[in-house]
Amino acid sequence: MPEIQKGRITSANPDELATALGRVYCPHTTVFTRPAGSVPAIFEIRHAGPQPVVELRYGVPVKVDAGQFPRLMLMQTCLEGSGFARQQGVSASLRKGQTMPLSAGLSTQLEFDARFAQRSVRLDVDRLESQCARMLNHPLDRALRFELHPFSEGLEKAWSQAVDLVTTYASMNLTLPLAAAASLDEFLISLVLTQHPNNYSADFQARTRSLPPRLIREAEHLMRTGRSELTVSEIAAQLRVSLRSLEAGFREHCRTTPLQRLRAIRLERVRHSLLTPQSSTSVTSAALECGFVHLARFSGYYRAAFGESPAQTLKRSRTSLR
Numbered sequence: 001m002p003e004i005q006k007g008r009i010t011s012a013n014p015d016e017l018a019t020a021l022g023r024v025y026c027p028h029t030t031v032f033t034r035p036a037g038s039v040p041a042i043f044e045i046r047h048a049g050p051q052p053v054v055e056l057r058y059g060v061p062v063k064v065d066a067g068q069f070p071r072l073m074l075m076q077t078c079l080e081g082s083g084f085a086r087q088q089g090v091s092a093s094l095r096k097g098q099t100m101p102l103s104a105g106l107s108t109q110l111e112f113d114a115r116f117a118q119r120s121v122r123l124d125v126d127r128l129e130s131q132c133a134r135m136l137n138h139p140l141d142r143a144l145r146f147e148l149h150p151f152s153e154g155l156e157k158a159w160s161q162a163v164d165l166v167t168t169y170a171s172m173n174l175t176l177p178l179a180a181a182a183s184l185d186e187f188l189i190s191l192v193l194t195q196h197p198n199n200y201s202a203d204f205q206a207r208t209r210s211l212p213p214r215l216i217r218e219a220e221h222l223m224r225t226g227r228s229e230l231t232v233s234e235i236a237a238q239l240r241v242s243l244r245s246l247e248a249g250f251r252e253h254c255r256t257t258p259l260q261r262l263r264a265i266r267l268e269r270v271r272h273s274l275l276t277p278q279s280s281t282s283v284t285s286a287a288l289e290c291g292f293v294h295l296a297r298f299s300g301y302y303r304a305a306f307g308e309s310p311a312q313t314l315k316r317s318r319t320s321l322r
Helices: 014-024 125-136 153-171 178-195 201-205 213-225 232-239 243-254 258-275 283-289 295-306 310-321
Strands: 007-011 029-032 041-047 053-057 062-065 073-080 082-087 090-095 099-102 108-112 117-123
Touching (some): 041 153, 053 153, 099 153, 125 201, 125 232, 125 243, 213 258, 232 258, 258 283, 283 295, 295 310
Antiparallel strands (some): 062 108, 082 108
């Protein structure tokens, strides 16, 4: 896929719009059911990178034939109006405030009314399938497919908050440190894999063996000494165990989850940074460098762990250095 850059196009030219969309999505045919010209379409890449976030408003009713949706896994949110999707003979409607997954490699047709506005996240298929394989600890024997219907209410809320974080940082022109970017990417992928039905959901529910204490100790060692951007699923891959087995092992032997243990270790790193600050150290920079992207939640975790806010720690440290 070509490199995608942030940008905005406002155009009443269907060919220009189709070319721009094709660069982010895939070549497709768009039919305007009434002349496109009175209301220019608006196409904006809100977040660039390997998993771009795009907002789009056609301004007129349209029908889209996207062919086989090659290597395109799209989480499409309806912001206004309504839409309709058909993939491989299965159909579903999309209303305001709903997100629906469109799976790769399936014959795909879409219809949108004149008021339809969307925010779509193109999830990287390789990352999705790699995460799925890590959860199962074996290569996938078939392409990943999501059920074609809107997210549940709980998943919708979590997904919306996560994508809002992505676009907020993008609007600040802030390049996230590796640890924060990796955490956010894996969170988006894990959300849809575990919370929306797909053709591997039954495999995720199958019983799994716990791990021996030796492997739990190795996992903790990697958390403390590995790369700052190392995620829980990458730790499982390095240990050559399934993510589910790793979680079962931590629950059995440590009464916690690997994610909670990694969070505690990262909180210790943030505290060390705040207790020994450089002139450029801030609460935000320390949190992002250690992989925390939701700053309000980070502050709550920090206060629960250390009995004070991160700002209080930094202020006290700077005062003692004077």
